[in-house]
Amino acid sequence: MAIGVFDSGVGGLSVHHKLVERFAAADFVYLADQANTPYGGRPGEEIVALTRAGCERLFDEGCDLVVLACNTASGIALRRLQQTWLPGFRRERSRPANVLGIIVPTIEAATGLPWEHEAERRGDKVEKLDILAVFSTPATAASRVYEIEIDKRRQDVAVFSQPCPELAPMIEAGASAGDLAPIIDGHVAAVTQRIGRAPDRAILGCTHYEIVAELFRAALPPGTPLIHQPQATADALVRYLERHPEYLAGASGVRRFLTTGKPGAQSSLVEAFWGTPLSFERA
Numbered sequence: 001m002a003i004g005v006f007d008s009g010v011g012g013l014s015v016h017h018k019l020v021e022r023f024a025a026a027d028f029v030y031l032a033d034q035a036n037t038p039y040g041g042r043p044g045e046e047i048v049a050l051t052r053a054g055c056e057r058l059f060d061e062g063c064d065l066v067v068l069a070c071n072t073a074s075g076i077a078l079r080r081l082q083q084t085w086l087p088g089f090r091r092e093r094s095r096p097a098n099v100l101g102i103i104v105p106t107i108e109a110a111t112g113l114p115w116e117h118e119a120e121r122r123g124d125k126v127e128k129l130d131i132l133a134v135f136s137t138p139a140t141a142a143s144r145v146y147e148i149e150i151d152k153r154r155q156d157v158a159v160f161s162q163p164c165p166e167l168a169p170m171i172e173a174g175a176s177a178g179d180l181a182p183i184i185d186g187h188v189a190a191v192t193q194r195i196g197r198a199p200d201r202a203i204l205g206c207t208h209y210e211i212v213a214e215l216f217r218a219a220l221p222p223g224t225p226l227i228h229q230p231q232a233t234a235d236a237l238v239r240y241l242e243r244h245p246e247y248l249a250g251a252s253g254v255r256r257f258l259t260t261g262k263p264g265a266q267s268s269l270v271e272a273f274w275g276t277p278l279s280f281e282r283a
């Protein structure tokens, strides 16, 4: 038994890193769909099909629980897979199987409210006091998932999404901080201009961006709180496994890294983030 972690590429390692810290004894299999990265500019149907293939691969590798460490897959594909594919897949399988996303824990962290909570709709106008910027892929921004789900829970929070089309591919390719910084500065400036002032808080709504969180921190006004998806996801997984003891996470400390792309070492940007050399096997 192992926990599967899926992303289009190396971004999900930011979530995986935190999960491994929290569940040191558990077994993990990470799958990067680098043959098909980036997902962020793809049509929804492709994102659904690729996410399903990634989950199937991880279930075949012995995982019972898969964490989609990807906003694009979580926001576009997860509900569809839960409604149309997982129930049948579970029936055919003799073991439990589930897929969890990272948007629910992020929204819980951003709103300070449990997912089940929905605000009572009042007729009178609510002042938006808290301005939240969400940096993400174009597909996540176009889905408006953060706007819709946060608005259901907190009418005093205004969400401004900023699509950053070039960032995940650049991070995936191991771009230097010198090349990434002006692009990130440009996206922070663009969202600041749309809001009319700096955001009060920000979500790095693409797991690749956590790898260069320092550059976002430097571009935003000093001290702007960042909502960290890896932390929020690890906290949510602790709660999930307490409620679902049928999911065994393994206890041998196995760490496997698979890729549908080129196997071997990852970029120095990724290795610097990870802290030790990292080698991927062919999926």
Ligand code: DGL
Pocket (backbone or CB within 6 Å): 007, 008, 009, 011, 012, 037, 038, 039, 040, 041, 069, 070, 071, 072, 073, 137, 140, 168, 169, 205, 206, 207, 208
């Ligand atoms: N890391 C992913 C996310 O969180 C996907 C990036 C991409 O493939 O475009 O959205």
